[in-house]
Amino acid sequence: MTENLGVLGKKSPRRSGVERVVNAPLPTVYGKFQAVGYMDHDRGDEQVALVYGDIGTEGVLTRLHSECLTGDAFGSQHCECGDQLDTALRAVVAEGSGVVVYLRGHEGRGIGLLAKLRAMALQAEGLDTVEANLALGLPVDARDYRVAAEMLRDLGVRSVRLMSNNPRKREALQQYGVQVAEQVPLLIPPCENNITYLRTKRERLDHHLPHLDAVAHLS
Numbered sequence: 001m002t003e004n005l006g007v008l009g010k011k012s013p014r015r016s017g018v019e020r021v022v023n024a025p026l027p028t029v030y031g032k033f034q035a036v037g038y039m040d041h042d043r044g045d046e047q048v049a050l051v052y053g054d055i056g057t058e059g060v061l062t063r064l065h066s067e068c069l070t071g072d073a074f075g076s077q078h079c080e081c082g083d084q085l086d087t088a089l090r091a092v093v094a095e096g097s098g099v100v101v102y103l104r105g106h107e108g109r110g111i112g113l114l115a116k117l118r119a120m121a122l123q124a125e126g127l128d129t130v131e132a133n134l135a136l137g138l139p140v141d142a143r144d145y146r147v148a149a150e151m152l153r154d155l156g157v158r159s160v161r162l163m164s165n166n167p168r169k170r171e172a173l174q175q176y177g178v179q180v181a182e183q184v185p186l187l188i189p190p191c192e193n194n195i196t197y198l199r200t201k202r203e204r205l206d207h208h209l210p211h212l213d214a215v216a217h218l219s
Contacts, residue, residue: 015041016041016042017040017041017042017150018038018039018040018041018047018147018150018151018154019038019039019041020036020037020038020154021037021038021039022035022036022037023035023036023037024037026050028089030089030090030093031052031093032052033050033051033052034050034051034052035048035049035050035051036048036049036050036051036151036155038147038151038154040147043105043147045104045105045147046104047101047102047103047104047147047151048101048102048104049099049100049101049102049151049152049155050089050099050100050101050102051098051099051155052092052093052095052096052097052098052099053092053095053096053097053098054097055097055098055099055155055156055157056097056156057156057157057158057159058158058159058181059159059160059161059181059182060097060098060099060152060157060159060160060161061091061092061095061097061098061099061160061161061163061184062098062099062100062101062152062157062160062161062162062163063084063085063088063091063092063098063099063100063101063162063163063164063186064101064103064145064148064162064164064169064173065081065084065085065088065100065101065102065103066081066103066106066107066109066110066143067102067103067104067105067106067107068081068082068106068107068108069107069113070116071083071085072085077191077193077194078120078123078193078194078197079194079197080188080190080194080198083188084186084188085100087186087188088100088163088186091163099152099155099157099160101148101151101152103143103145103147103148106143109133109139109140109141109142109143110139110141110142110143110144111133111136111138111139111142115136115138118132118136119132119133119136119138120132122135122136123197128196128197128200128204129197129200129201130200130204130205140205141168141205144172145169145172145173145176146176148173148176149172149173149176149177149178150176152173152178153177153178157178158178158179159178159179159180159181160173160178160179160180160181161180161181161182161183161184162180162182162183162184163184163185163186164183164184164186165185165186165187165201165207165208165209166205166206166207166208167183167206167207167208168205168206170183183208185208187209187210187211189211189215190211190212190215195212195215198212199212
């Protein structure tokens, strides 16, 4: 493979950080968004932020949504991801402005699609979502939110109202310099297929899911 050489045969410096590449109108069933595409040169991932309306800089209604093929595209009831994405998009349209950052490379809390499916198979045998990852020798949560913070800063966002039940997202954003003015619950009614998964997220991953107390009848 040939090296990337600049003038006088010198190797061009490797890019790093997040670069805005394109801004395109994206009409959806929810409303007309602007799709702002980024390249994360550190990981090689292509990322996108869906921006609705005039977002301003402070207290921007924001969702950091981790990629979930099974939930977002296939409507899986193993998790609540697809419903959370739908609810977040509707919320920013109802608000009149906001951002949904769709984070690729976050599949299965960062372990990847095939590993997530292996973990799901173990959960079908009785392990919970934390035990399944550990049984595979994988981290419980390998996600990093640096790229999300860099994308928000590029959009001019200094503080957010974060739609999330996960305190680690709040902590991570603030660690990377984006202030969280408020954490807005994103509570999806559970079903028989995901109640165990959601309870594990509350009990072992510290997600704030108070609505589960009202559905004790689900197995």
